[in-house]
Amino acid sequence: MWDNEVIMMLVTNTGITLYMTLLSTLMAYVIGLPLGVALVVTAKDGLRPNAAAFGILDFIVNIVRSVPFLILLILVIPLTRLIVGKSYGPGATIVPLVIAAAPFIARLVESSLLEVDKGVIEAAQSMGANLWTIIFKVLLAEARTSLIVGVTIALGTILGYSAMAGVVGGGGLGDIAIRYGYYRYESDIMWVTVILLVLLVQILQVIGTKLSKKLDKRGR
Numbered sequence: 054m055w056d057n058e059v060i061m062m063l064v065t066n067t068g069i070t071l072y073m074t075l076l077s078t079l080m081a082y083v084i085g086l087p088l089g090v091a092l093v094v095t096a097k098d099g100l101r102p103n104a105a106a107f108g109i110l111d112f113i114v115n116i117v118r119s120v121p122f123l124i125l126l127i128l129v130i131p132l133t134r135l136i137v138g139k140s141y142g143p144g145a146t147i148v149p150l151v152i153a154a155a156p157f158i159a160r161l162v163e164s165s166l167l168e169v170d171k172g173v174i175e176a177a178q179s180m181g182a183n184l185w186t187i188i189f190k191v192l193l194a195e196a197r198t199s200l201i202v203g204v205t206i207a208l209g210t211i212l213g214y215s216a217m218a219g220v221v222g223g224g225g226l227g228d229i230a231i232r233y234g235y236y237r238y239e240s241d242i243m244w245v246t247v248i249l250l251v252l253l254v255q256i257l258q259v260i261g262t263k264l265s266k267k268l269d270k271r272g273r
């Protein structure tokens with residue numbers, strides 16, 4: 054059973070899982086990072102309080118986060134087909150991964166930015182810094198360590214989502230676990246995929262932790 058074909062299948066799908074996870078995380082941050090910043094800026098105690106804007110953004114984030122990923126995966130199939138041209142495979146899986154991850158990332162970013170000492174923000178305001186200067190040079194700069202930790206958390210979560218996409222033929226290690234472990238009852242292959250998924254999460258977490266500590270030391 055453990056011939057070169059099976060080994061290459063595992064290696065190839067490990068690469069596919071990493072591809073889906075990393076690209077989805079990057080694209081989700083393109084949406085989630087500014088969304089998280091907007092939540093902080095428009096909040097009641099934010100730099101530019103706006104109850105209407107905050108209410109709309111907060112509602113959207115809460116609604117999308119409330120939908121279980123497997124259900125979301127099915128709900129967005131028409132959108133996935135419109136964007137990618139098909140509803141299965143690694144490329145198609147990225148669409149629901151980004152949609153599911155962006156609100157989660159927005160909350161992570163919001164939480165990180167809220168940890169920034171308000172005294173530092175007030176000092177920047179007293180010096181005449183404008184909104185964008187405070188966002189980029191104060192909020193994001195001061196929260197960089199926490200933001201990196203958030204990236205690590207997001208990667209682990211999105212990797213877990215990508216494994217669930219195997220239920221609908223999303224590709225990657227999750228797809229192997231479903232096809233071989235569930236449909237064919239080949240538990241040894243399923244356990245190998247589980248171990249590989251755990252190792253991937255641990256590796257990403259170690260990298261993120263070391264990077265966050267390095268940035269933290271620079272800030273001292």
